[in-house]
Amino acid sequence: MLSTIPKVEQLTCRIVRVLGCNPGPMTLQGTNTYLVGTGPKRMLIDTGNPDVPEYIENLKECLNDKNVSIEAVVLTHWHHDHVGGIKDLFKNKLISLDTPLYKFPLRVDEKPNNNELKYSYLKDMQVLQTEGATMKVIFSPGHTKDHIALLMEEDNAIFSGDCVLGEGTAVFEDLHDYMKSLQLLVDLKPGRVYPGHGKVVNEPVEFIQYYIKHRNEREEQIVACLKECHPIPVESMEIVKRVYKDVPVVLHLPANTNVNNHLNKMKKEGRVTEENGKWILSKL
The missing domain is CATH 3.60.15.10 (Ribonuclease Z/Hydroxyacylglutathione hydrolase-like)
Known part of the structure; x- marks a missing residue:
């Protein structure tokens, strides 16, 4: 609340x-x-x-x-x-x-x-x-x-x-x-x-450090989801439904934007590959 x-x-x-x-x-x-x-x-x-x-x-x-x-x-x-x-x-x-x-x-x-x-x-x-x-x-x-x-x-x-x-x-x-x-x-x-x-x-320093930790943890959750699905590529919204399962559906669209940002970051790092709008780990 x-x-x-x-x-x-x-x-x-x-x-x-x-x-x-x-x-x-x-x-x-x-x-x-x-x-x-x-x-x-x-x-x-x-x-x-x-x-x-x-x-x-x-x-x-x-x-x-x-x-x-x-x-x-x-x-x-x-x-x-x-x-x-x-x-x-x-x-x-x-x-x-x-x-x-x-x-x-x-x-x-x-x-x-x-x-x-x-x-x-x-x-x-x-x-x-x-x-x-x-x-x-x-x-x-x-x-x-x-x-x-x-x-x-x-x-x-x-x-x-x-x-x-x-x-x-x-x-x-x-x-x-x-x-x-x-x-x-x-x-x-x-x-x-x-x-x-x-x-x-x-207490902003601790609060912002929590933000950084939260984003890193979210990325770990996305990787875990991709590992569960491997070797089947999945759409980003499927990742949202799994990772954000406790979040109201009305917020799934902005959550999907966040997930895609994580995926694109990892793509730049060579950690994931995109195939026809679906994502898969480059290597386990």
């Missing part, structure tokens, strides 16, 4: 979390967006889904209560539950045409969902500053090709986007890159992690 997350919560003197009000199997309680800084102008990390009036109203009320405005938006990656709210921020005059929308580049023709706006592209290790907060961009691909985390120097805290969730485990596009990004975050030795979904992680 997921923990309860308030719709608006002052987490520290420089961080307010505003929940995206878009709960679901992949978004958990909803997307966590964060208002960061201590001055009259602050940065907003991520924007939630498009067309969620409750989120916009909560954010607007928070800004009014604190008598602050948004001076820049920082986006951890391209997924719609993180960039989707941009057009609603603009429509409700919470940002303007002059408000920077900071993001790591995904492709050259990438545009926000409001044609009047455009992205300002970030670089790895770039520093973003607002009154009361200094954040360093940490390029952390794997969940997506353009994923970043943000290291806030004042508190030695990381805004992890979807690289690390507060509950459960994350999906990813490229397992090789994802594992490297997890280790990168461990090596930073953060004191706290503010995830894109789920509760705040107060």
Whole structure:
């Protein structure tokens, strides 16, 4: 059972979390967006889904209560539950045409969902500053090709986007890159992690090491399944049904994506072979 997350919560003197009000199997309680800084102008990390009036109203009320405005938006990656709210921020005059929308580049023709706006592209290790907060961009691909985390120097805290969730485990596009990004975050030795979904992680080094261990264990389960089936090749979804048998069927499709990422990683390593969409161990 997921923990309860308030719709608006002052987490520290420089961080307010505003929940995206878009709960679901992949978004958990909803997307966590964060208002960061201590001055009259602050940065907003991520924007939630498009067309969620409750989120916009909560954010607007928070800004009014604190008598602050948004001076820049920082986006951890391209997924719609993180960039989707941009057009609603603009429509409700919470940002303007002059408000920077900071993001790591995904492709050259990438545009926000409001044609009047455009992205300002970030670089790895770039520093973003607002009154009361200094954040360093940490390029952390794997969940997506353009994923970043943000290291806030004042508190030695990381805004992890979807690289690390507060509950459960994350999906990813490229397992090789994802594992490297997890280790990168461990090596930073953060004191706290503010995830894109789920509760705040107060012991992040141990938590992220669990992520790494979990992925390694999952790979061992996939290998064991392939050994059981050998020499008959099997489809990835058959592996999902065996390995994720205790997981709700509604999550089997994203689980299948994870399994395929593991299989493709092992294919690069020469450990498995693909034959007409079916997989077999290269050698026992």
